[in-house]
Amino acid sequence: xxxxxxxxxxxxxxxxxxxxxxxxxxxxxxxxxxxxxxxxxxxxxxxxxxxxxxxxxxxxxxxxxxxxxxxxxxxxxxxxxxxxxxxxxxxxxxxxxxxxxxxxxxxxxxxxxxxxxxxxxxxxxxxxxxxxxxxxxxxxxxxxxxxxxxxxxxxxxxxxxxxxxxxxxxxxxxxxxxxxxxxxxxxxxxxxxxxxxxxxxxxxxxxxxxxxxxxxxxxxxxxxxxxxxxxxxxxxxxxxxxxxxxxxxxxxxxxxxxxxxxxxxxxxxxxxxxxxxxxxxxxxxxxxxxxxxxxxxxxxxxxxxxxxxxxxxxxxxxxxxxxxxx
Amino acid sequence: xxxxxxxxxxxxxxxxxxxxxxxxxxxxxxxxxxxxxxxxxxxxxxxxxxxxxxxxxxxxxxxxxxxxxxxxxxxxxxxxxxxxxxxxxxxxxxxxxxxxxxxxxxxxxxxxxxxxxxxxxxxxxxxxxxxxxxxxxxxxxxxxxxxxxxxxxxxxxxxxxxxxxxxxxxxxxxxxxxxxxxxxxxxxxxxxxxxxxxxxxxxxxxxxxxxxxxxxxxxxxxxxxxxxxxxxxxxxxxxxxxxxxxxxxxxxxxxxxxxxxxxxxxxxxxxxxxxxxxxxxxxxxxxxxxxxxxxxxxxxxxxxxxxxxxxxxxxxxxxxxxxxxx
Numbered sequence: 097x098x099x100x101x102x103x104x105x106x107x108x109x110x111x112x113x114x115x116x117x118x119x120x121x122x123x124x125x126x127x128x129x130x131x132x133x134x135x136x137x138x139x140x141x142x143x144x145x146x147x148x149x150x151x152x153x154x155x156x157x158x159x160x161x162x163x164x165x166x167x168x169x170x171x172x173x174x175x176x177x178x179x180x181x182x183x184x185x186x187x188x189x190x191x192x193x194x195x196x197x198x199x200x201x202x203x204x205x206x207x208x209x210x211x212x213x214x215x216x217x218x219x220x221x222x223x224x225x226x227x228x229x230x231x232x233x234x235x236x237x238x239x240x241x242x243x244x245x246x247x248x249x250x251x252x253x254x255x256x257x258x259x260x261x262x263x264x265x266x267x268x269x270x271x272x273x274x275x276x277x278x279x280x281x282x283x284x285x286x287x288x289x290x291x292x293x294x295x296x297x298x299x300x301x302x303x304x305x306x307x308x309x310x311x312x313x314x315x316x317x318x319x320x321x322x323x324x325x326x327x328x329x330x331x332x333x334x335x336x337x338x339x340x341x342x343x344x345x346x347x348x349x350x351x352x353x354x355x356x357x358x359x360x361x362x363x364x365x366x367x368x369x370x371x372x373x374x375x376x377x378x379x380x381x382x383x384x385x386x387x388x389x390x391x392x393x394x395x396x397x398x399x400x401x402x403x404x405x406x407x408x409x410x411x412x413x414x415x416x417x418x419x420x421x422x
Numbered sequence: 423x424x425x426x427x428x429x430x431x432x433x434x435x436x437x438x439x440x441x442x443x444x445x446x447x448x449x450x451x452x453x454x455x456x457x458x459x460x461x462x463x464x465x466x467x468x469x470x471x472x473x474x475x476x477x478x479x480x481x482x483x484x485x486x487x488x489x490x491x492x493x494x495x496x497x498x499x500x501x502x503x504x505x506x507x508x509x510x511x512x513x514x515x516x517x518x519x520x521x522x523x524x525x526x527x528x529x530x531x532x533x534x535x536x537x538x539x540x541x542x543x544x545x546x547x548x549x550x551x552x553x554x555x556x557x558x559x560x561x562x563x564x565x566x567x568x569x570x571x572x573x574x575x576x577x578x579x580x581x582x583x584x585x586x587x588x589x590x591x592x593x594x595x596x597x598x599x600x601x602x603x604x605x606x607x608x609x610x611x612x613x614x615x616x617x618x619x620x621x622x623x624x625x626x627x628x629x630x631x632x633x634x635x636x637x638x639x640x641x642x643x644x645x646x647x648x649x650x651x652x653x654x655x656x657x658x659x660x661x662x663x664x665x666x667x668x669x670x671x672x673x674x675x676x677x678x679x680x681x682x683x684x685x686x687x688x689x690x691x692x693x694x695x696x697x698x699x700x701x702x703x704x705x706x707x708x709x710x711x712x713x714x715x716x717x718x719x720x721x722x723x724x725x726x727x728x729x730x731x732x733x734x735x736x737x738x739x740x741x742x743x744x745x746x747x748x
Contacts, residue, residue: 235584235589249684251578252577252578252580252583256577256578256683256684258684258686259560259561259685259686259687259721260685261685262685262718263577263683263685264682264683264685266682270678270679270713272599273598273599280715282715349596353596354683356590356591356594357582357592357595357680357684358575358582358589358590359586359590359591360584360585387596387608389591389608391586392586392588395585395586396585
């Protein structure tokens with residue numbers, strides 16, 4: 097057994113637009129220590145961000161016995177490029193907005209351990225494969241339903257990164273010809289319908305296009321959130337239930353097309369919208385069965401992430417750290 | 423060097439609904455000997471088909487120095503399942519229509535060499551990677567434009583077979599909501615528009631929906647083929663050119679969605695429709711550029727197979743034979 101195999105931990109960093117959350121994680125997915133810093137406040141000085149991060153990290157590294165116990169670090173970050181260890185033109189990061197930031201190298205130089213970086217949805221997929229419901233699976237797709245819609249695709253047991261490190265952008269598959277305007281500059285992307293913000297847009301549309309009474313009419317339409325829709329649906333509100341039906345159907349129809357690509361063993365959903373449970377999962381499964389090619393019928397499982405909760409993203413990121421050792 | 427590496431040939435079998443074409447191929451993709459038999463005429467007796475095939479094969483095997491020179495056999499066949507070496511419910515094969523036929527095992531038992539089998543579009547993709555324009559590529563998509571539309575997807579240098587061996591059915595991605603009826607029982611599949619038969623359907627639609635003069639009006643609408651459309655387009659016929667524009671645009675828009683999945687280095691087109699050259703390739707590229715997500719723009723090449731011609735399918739199948747040795 098080499099010395100390396102005796103190192104029992106990896107560091108996971110869930111790098112979000114607001115907070116950067118760090119965890120030191122063992123091979124079974126137990127978080128041994130955790131800390132956080134603000135992601136912003138360093139202007140465009142990424143080195144200052146890394147210095148502040150490592151200062152905070154050092155405290156929890158010492159708690160677990162020092163850097164000699166740490167095998168690697170994994171980072172899940174917006175616009176993360178796995179091949180280059182870079183964050184590229186990330187609109188929500190003040191130090192990552194205008195170019196290509198070699199974040200993996202900056203952390204690796206400072207800590208003296210290997211560091212890998214990928215986007216948040218890919219980290220979620222590796223997390224599911226390492227600690228979650230995808231253990232033992234070789235072909236599956238994770239779809240993250242958050243502010244946007246992201247995805248991490250695994251084929252033959254490997255993350256699909258494509259020729260440039262950016263594969264797996266299923267939130268930007270166009271599902272409606274001349275559909276809703278998307279932040280990416282195009283129209284009709286899956287994300288414009290099936291993200292949390294998409295659900296809120298649906299609510300405004302559904303309310304405007306019908307006279308049906310609804311609890312949602314008591315709210316300022318411009319301020320309705322997907323959480324409001326879920327609360328109304330839980331009370332049996334017809335329009336809120338119709339919105340989930342609509343959202344789930346679109347997801348199910350989209351998954352039927354994704355099956356023609358990689359015929360996955362499972363679709364795994366991750367993020368806030370999955371809290372609606374059967375309200376969203378039932379129409380997904382129904383629309384999938386109605387739309388998928390015959391040869392794929394009944395083969396794919398529809399699962400909700402087992403890593404839900406605030407630690408999920410850290411676990412996913414840490415799994416990227418284990419992964420670079422393979 | 424093991425004895426195995428001294429065996430310089432593989433057998434390729436292009437198994438079509440009408441003919442079964444065999445080639446003995448060296449590692450550079452040169453066909454050393456070739457033969458063929460009819461695929462039908464054996465009723466549901468697949469063993470009789472295999473016996474007839476091996477009888478014909480034996481002659482060309484002897485020509486190259488006997489079975490000891492042959493490393494393996496690869497088969498490209500409709501509804502071929504790579505994982506199991508089976509042909510499953512293939513509607514156009516009288517001995518393969520009603521169940522699961524273990525064709526790889528039947529040939530392997532009879533010839534005493536390893537035999538692998540996959541569907542024809544996957545064989546084309548392995549052929550491009552082994553002998554064709556995809557040599558050295560790790561991420562690409564082959565789209566076959568024949569009677570139907572097939573696809574072979576390569577990710578991380580490996581064919582995407584999915585959980586069941588049937589991944590890569592991009593001809594059955596739904597591209598138009600409530601679109602044309604497809605043989606698969608659903609509506610709006612890519613294949614209903616962009617196959618040779620799809621192009622003929624477009625011709626009938628375009629002629630019915632316009633008063634534009636056209637050379638195609640001289641033909642019986644029910645008998646128009648994609649070849650007629652290509653002949654008319656070559657003469658500058660407006661409706662024929664519009665049909666290519668329409669077909670190419672749909673392919674380009676579809677490829678833009680496929681890029682979000684696996685971000686390939688190249689899309690490689692294979693089959694009869696590619697003979698139209700720029701008439702089909704230009705609208706594909708234009709629609710792709712207009713529709714693909716910004717981060718993918720300008721990255722993918724659009725190529726036409728270098729394996730065109732009657733030997734392409736045999737070469738593709740033979741490449742599957744090399745592949746099982748890895």
